[in-house]
Amino acid sequence: MYYYVYDTFLSDKKYEKVLDKIKVTLLDLDIQGKHERLTLLKSIDELIKDEVKRGINTIVILGNDKTLLRVIDTVGRHNITLGMIPIGPDNSIAECLGIPTEEAACEIIAARKIVQLDLGKANDQYFLSSLKVDKNINRVSIHKDNYRIVPQPNCVEFDIYNLYYPEGVENYEKQMKKFSPQDDKLELVIRKNETKKTWFKKKTGINPIDSIIQSKLFKIKSFEYLPVVLDGYKVIKTPVIVELAPCKLKMIVGKDRLKYIQ
Numbered sequence: 001m002y003y004y005v006y007d008t009f010l011s012d013k014k015y016e017k018v019l020d021k022i023k024v025t026l027l028d029l030d031i032q033g034k035h036e037r038l039t040l041l042k043s044i045d046e047l048i049k050d051e052v053k054r055g056i057n058t059i060v061i062l063g064n065d066k067t068l069l070r071v072i073d074t075v076g077r078h079n080i081t082l083g084m085i086p087i088g089p090d091n092s093i094a095e096c097l098g099i100p101t102e103e104a105a106c107e108i109i110a111a112r113k114i115v116q117l118d119l120g121k122a123n124d125q126y127f128l129s130s131l132k133v134d135k136n137i138n139r140v141s142i143h144k145d146n147y148r149i150v151p152q153p154n155c156v157e158f159d160i161y162n163l164y165y166p167e168g169v170e171n172y173e174k175q176m177k178k179f180s181p182q183d184d185k186l187e188l189v190i191r192k193n194e195t196k197k198t199w200f201k202k203k204t205g206i207n208p209i210d211s212i213i214q215s216k217l218f219k220i221k222s223f224e225y226l227p228v229v230l231d232g233y234k235v236i237k238t239p240v241i242v243e244l245a246p247c248k249l250k251m252i253v254g255k256d257r258l259k260y261i262q
Contacts, residue, residue, distance in 0.1 A: 002033030002083075002109075003056040005044065005071070007063030010087060011037065018087060018102050022062070025106040033060075045074045052078050058252075059083070060109060064090040069128060069231040076119050076126035076247060083109045083252035093129070096165045097261065098254030108254045115253050115262060117181045119245035120162040126245055127230040128181075130161045133238075136226055140238070142188065143219040151190050155210050158190040160218060160242050180260040184244060188213040217243040 004026075010019065026032055034051070038044055048059060048071065059075060060083040061067050068084055075082050085105040086094040099105050120127045133140060134157035142149040142158070151158060163181040179187055191207035218241075220228065225237040253261065 001056055002031055002058045002060055003048075003051045004033055004035045004060045004062060004085075005047065005067075006035070006037045007061070007067040008038045008040070010062060015087065019062075021103045022085060022106060025103040026109075029106055029110040031106070031110050033058075044070055048074045048078075052080060057081060060085060060252075062087055064088055065093045066090065066233065068093055069233060072119070072128045072231065072249070073126045073234075076245060076249060079247075079250075081114060081250040081252060085109070092165045093163070096163075096258050097251065098257030099252075100254065100256075109252060111254075113253055113255070114250050115182075115257075116248040117251050117261075118162055118184060119247060119249050120160070120186060120242060121245040122228065122230055122240050122242050123236060125230055125234065125236060127162065127234075128249065129163045129165065129231050130159045131231075131240075131242060132157065132159045132229045133220065133226065134158075136222070139224065140220060140222045140226065143221065144188075144213060144215045144217070149188070149190075149213065152192065152210060154192045155190050156193045156207060158188060161187045161189060162244075182260075182262055185214045185216060186218065186242065186244060188215070188218060217241070 036047060058081045059071065061071055062085045064086060071082070084094055084099055086099055086101045091101060099108050117128070120131070122131055137151050137155060137158060138153065140151065161179055164179040189212050190210045192210040193207060220238050220240040220242065222238040227235050228238060228240050229235055
């Protein structure tokens with residue numbers, strides 16, 4: 001049975017016609033189910049947990065990248081399938097997964113092509129995309145196996161990626177093209193401060209890569225508690241053990257997904 005969860009921003013009247021079309025399409029494709037609108041008083045985590053207890057095996061979120069990333073920790077703890085109907089802007093992850101927007105996504109849900117994606121785990125929290133540290137990294141050390149990695153003085157941030165996707169109009173950086181959320185590896189990307197604009201090179205707004213290191217496990221330590229941001233919204237504090245999660249995410253995808261997603 002399907003459980004459709006609508007993000008809060010979809011309560012805006014400008015989305016009424018879009019949502020009506022989606023509901024009609026779902027009915028035509030015979031993939032109806034329970035529909036739930038999120039509110040400030042309804043925790044998405046609790047709603048999903050309650051529906052899993054009632055036997056729901058497929059969650060379909062309606063919203064954008066932020067909506068998707070918010071459910072990963074809860075979905076990762078249960079053996080359920082995740083689908084998405086992207087609506088509005090900021091749907092870079094859906095594009096990577098080959099999922100078109102609005103009612104066209106219903107066809108993807110109906111076709112039900114499921115792939116297994118790696119998940120990352122930071123302490124006891126699951127994440128899909130990445131974690132970031134961009135404050136006081138001169139106070140941070142990263143440990144891989146028996147090695148200690150210390151960012152150089154000109155480095156300003158680092159990320160640990162499971163699923164890399166460029167946001168907005170950004171292009172894939174050449175070094176990132178080999179990243180895959182199905183390779184059983186995490187990628188540590190350390191970035192240095194971008195040099196000032198010259199006559200031959202303009203600032204891109206993205207700090208250039210200093211180094212890339214792959215591993216299944218990293219340990220982040222610091223002299224004091226420092227913020228670590230998971231999937232762009234959840235903040236935890238150092239020290240952090242970052243590793244591949246023991247479970248996989250079962251995700252409904254489209255045929256036009258990026259070639260590194262099997």
